Amino acid sequence: MSETPTSLTATQLGAYFAFTEVSSLLRHAVEKQLRDAGDLSYVQFQLLARLGDAADGRLRMTDLADGVVYSRSGLTYQAQLLETRGLVVRSPSVEDERSIVVAITEAGREVLSTVFPGHIAALHELLFVALSDGDVDELGRILGQAAEHLRANPPRSAAPRRRKPTAAS
Amino acid sequence: MSETPTSLTATQLGAYFAFTEVSSLLRHAVEKQLRDAGDLSYVQFQLLARLGDAADGRLRMTDLADGVVYSRSGLTYQAQLLETRGLVVRSPSVEDERSIVVAITEAGREVLSTVFPGHIAALHELLFVALSDGDVDELGRILGQAAEHLRANPPRSAAPRRRKPTAAS
DNA sequence: CCTTATTGCTTCGACTTCGAAGCACATGAC
DNA sequence: GTCATGTGCTTCGAAGTCGAAGCAATAAGG
Secondary structure (H helix, E strand, O other): OOOOOOOOOHHHHHHHHHHHHHHHHHHHHHHHHHHHHHOOOHHHHHHHHHHHHOOOOEEEHHHHHHHHOOOHHHHHHHHHHHHHOOOEEEEEOOOOOOOEEEEEOHHHHHHHHHHHHHHHHHHHHHOHHHOOHHHHHHHHHHHHHHHHHHHHOOOOOOOOOOOOOOOOO | OOOOOOOOOHHHHHHHHHHHHHHHHHHHHHHHHHHHHHOOOHHHHHHHHHHHHOOOOEEEHHHHHHHHOOOHHHHHHHHHHHHHOOOEEEEEOOOOOOOEEEEEOHHHHHHHHHHHHHHHHHHHHHOHHHOOHHHHHHHHHHHHHHHHHHHHOOOOOOOOOOOOOOOOO
8 A cells, every 4th residue: 555645745735726716706606696696505506407407408317416426315305495486397207106297497507608608708707818728728628637536536535524422420 | 898708618618517516525525524523613614724824823703704604693603613512712902892803722732733734634545646737737826816816806805894775765 | 926135205303404593792983 | 081993702593414223124044
């Protein structure tokens, strides 16, 4: 087994800090744009976008959740919100009575197409305007490697997470 | 001025998706590690780390919040948690009675030094093991540019001088 | 068939987060 | 000094998030 360093190089630390900073700032800015434009949270937008991209505009709950790195219970909650607003419809699957299939509605597609251009524009102004084509290329390549690595090494199941000081009764 | 495109290139989209994916996965993994190692949330770790880095191990609430892109009320909440656990101490500033100065305690430094090596190791295994030195270099350079740009174009945050929206009714 | 896992989703409770409103001190204008 | 305004932090209420437990349907074994 390879040894694991107990320190990082200055370059690595710099890259990490830059990453977290961009992540934070970009996320906040994008969320604000989405809320202003279509009253969507980032999660909701991701869900709609994913549905809009899917074959028939329909996906199973689980596939949706996996696509956005999101908890099942959280997805249930957000799907309820979207359904209340009429942007998606949920219906039991015919093939598997356990599954729920979520489908984007016309209203959902409408909201999506209303919000999308602004989202793109925001990304352009917030991020890509500051990067050369070559940089974007490099960024995609490097982060692609990183993503692949992370996907291949899923965090192992957790040790019991202690929320309460275990009031040993 | 420069027109804002309504679409992005495939490369740009790829870079963006890779970024969000790495961001999500890395964040989850790091949070899990911090919780397992020292029962700290990511935010709490950031706060402690920042305090540990500060001159006397003490900072004003506001400076702490600005450093981690975090709301004031959220900081109050987390600082309370940390104080309850004895990892920090809050005391009114002598210079300005309004300010609260947060100081890391010995126990806080201990937790920090307990958690830090694991944090570094996790970053190494999760991220840097997948990247060459040159890639890390490039990543830092590119994201540094992006961060600078985002900092320079505050979506709204650095302009807190908001007149009351004054429901113009 | 029955029994036992497994899978898919929802419900429940606890925790976190944020913004708005509120309180207290500080600063500037007169 | 006194009033008006600004700044720093906390409180409060609403909403979002997660994990564990619960329910229903499918799959696997005998």
